[in-house]
Amino acid sequence: MKTICGPKLSICCTLLSTWGLVMLLILGGLFRVNAVAFIEDVPATENNDELTKVYTNVSNNCFFAAGVYFLFLVFSGWQYTLGRSSHYQVN
Structure with a gap:
């Protein structure tokens, strides 16, 4: 397979998505x-019941965004391993 991004960009994206996921x-x-x-x-x-619903909604949004960051982390890690393995292959 062909890589989409280079090793430096994939490392940067991996670090940023790891931080975003944790945060x-x-x-x-x-x-x-x-x-x-x-x-x-x-x-x-x-009222208090509405406040609890709003907090839960914001929490769900954070977890959804963390899932997107996780997918981006997997993608950038995959790109790094593809770029690294193609670097050592003889064409």
Whole structure:
């Protein structure tokens, strides 16, 4: 198979997606437990039940974005291994 990105770009993308994955998993977990520190990051509501739903929705969005980062991590790691294995092949 042909590589889409080179080894330096794939390493950079792997590192950035690893950081994004870790950060979004932590944020999603904190939003899931209704962390008071993030009250300014959720839309304003009047009642408590609605606030819990909003926190859960934001948490689900963080977990979804972490899944996208995970797919990008797999893709960039795959590109790195393809580029590295094709580097040692004799054409």
